Amino acid sequence: MSKKEWPLWEVFIRSKAGLNHKHVGSLRAADAEMAIDNARDVYTRRSEGISIWVVPSNQITASDPTEADALFEPANSKIYRHPTFYDVPDGISHM
Amino acid sequence: MNKELFEYVIRIADDSLILGQRLSEWCGHGPILEEDIALTNIALDLIGQATNLFEYASQIEGGDRNADQLAFLRFDREYRNLLLVEQPNGDFGDTLMRQFLFDAFRKPFFERLIACTDLQISGIAEKSLKETKYHLKHSSEWVIRLGDGTEESHNRIQNSLDSLWRYTDELFFENQVDAVLLDDFNFPKLSEIKEDWLKNVELVLDEATLAVPDNNWQFKGGREGLHSEHLGKILAEMQFMQRAYPNMEW
Numbered sequence: 001m002s003k004k005e006w007p008l009w010e011v012f013i014r015s016k017a018g019l020n021h022k023h024v025g026s027l028r029a030a031d032a033e034m035a036i037d038n039a040r041d042v043y044t045r046r047s048e049g050i051s052i053w054v055v056p057s058n059q060i061t062a063s064d065p066t067e068a069d070a071l072f073e074p075a076n077s078k079i080y081r082h083p084t085f086y087d088v089p090d091g092i093s094h095m
Numbered sequence: 096m097n098k099e100l101f102e103y104v105i106r107i108a109d110d111s112l113i114l115g116q117r118l119s120e121w122c123g124h125g126p127i128l129e130e131d132i133a134l135t136n137i138a139l140d141l142i143g144q145a146t147n148l149f150e151y152a153s154q155i156e157g158g159d160r161n162a163d164q165l166a167f168l169r170f171d172r173e174y175r176n177l178l179l180v181e182q183p184n185g186d187f188g189d190t191l192m193r194q195f196l197f198d199a200f201r202k203p204f205f206e207r208l209i210a211c212t213d214l215q216i217s218g219i220a221e222k223s224l225k226e227t228k229y230h231l232k233h234s235s236e237w238v239i240r241l242g243d244g245t246e247e248s249h250n251r252i253q254n255s256l257d258s259l260w261r262y263t264d265e266l267f268f269e270n271q272v273d274a275v276l277l278d279d280f281n282f283p284k285l286s287e288i289k290e291d292w293l294k295n296v297e298l299v300l301d302e303a304t305l306a307v308p309d310n311n312w313q314f315k316g317g318r319e320g321l322h323s324e325h326l327g328k329i330l331a332e333m334q335f336m337q338r339a340y341p342n343m344e345w
Contacts, residue, residue, distance in 0.1 A: 006127075027128075027129050028127060030240060031240075033236060034236060037133070037233055037236065038129035038130075040229075041132045041133040041136050042128075042132055045132070045136060
């Protein structure tokens with residue numbers, strides 16, 4: 001018996017209105033419609049979400065782990081990029 | 096007690112219970128992980144519907160038997176489910192075709208049942224309808240993909256359809272129970288539902304490139320307790336625990 005695997009899909013779930021879709025995992029499905037159905041069954045059965053995105057895994061371009069040093073190291077020494085050098089005036093809430 | 100109303104509720108409950116039990120046989124055996132979860136999710140929805148309905152049936156009966164006793168301690172002749180839902184799972188296509196033919200009936204049935212004058216039944220119908228809409232979407236998508244898939248999947252699911260078609264007339268079976276209740280409770284007229292059912296079924300089968308069987312020979316009997324050989328085996332497995340260890344709980 002020949003065994004052909006269905007394409008892999010990455011699943012993103014929006015947990016509630018106002019929040020962004022977050023990557024939750026991946027699954028296999030024959031097409032986009034079925035990927036949504038499968039994602040509903042696999043990833044939202046405990047009321048985890050109100051919206052689903054699926055993206056074919058092979059459409060994702062990822063950074064190269066071996067280049068991590070070059071990509072991410074330089075940011076470590078630049079603490080001034082964090083907005084932590086300001087005094088928050090009295091009376092400003094929700095900061 | 097209103098004997099007809101009890102029987103009416105038991106019919107719906109038994110359809111959900113027996114199909115739920117059947118689908119749960121797929122647990123751990125699905126063709127892929129995603130479908131294993133999908134089928135058992137649907138099984139759980141159906142068992143949940145049955146639980147609500149048995150609880151209400153128990154009330155109607157006056158509390159002589161609770162929901163578990165109704166589910167686990169009746170004999171096969173007392174079950175009122177359709178012959179369709181007790182048919183064996185067969186292959187994945189057989190299971191999905193059985194599910195599709197049933198879901199396509201359940202959706203318009205619950206849609207109309209919401210308008211009945213019994214608030215408990217109306218409430219259960221409203222909750223169950225949401226689940227049923229998804230079940231129908233799921234089974235329709237699969238019927239379309241298997242029918243319009245490869246030559247092998249097409250031939251196999253056409254066989255499933257030809258074989259299960261003989262159990263579809265029973266979906267619209269009515270007897271004196273309906274005659275007594277229909278007007279008082281504003282329950283759905285099954286002849287009207289048949290039109291909706293056929294229209295939707297033909298639409299999906301057409302997209303699936305499947306042919307509606309022209310064989311008109313039909314089985315019936317489930318609604319009056321006359322079942323196929325398969326129900327006894329389902330009950331043997333389902334009821335074993337309660338019969339071997341009466342009143343056990345866990």
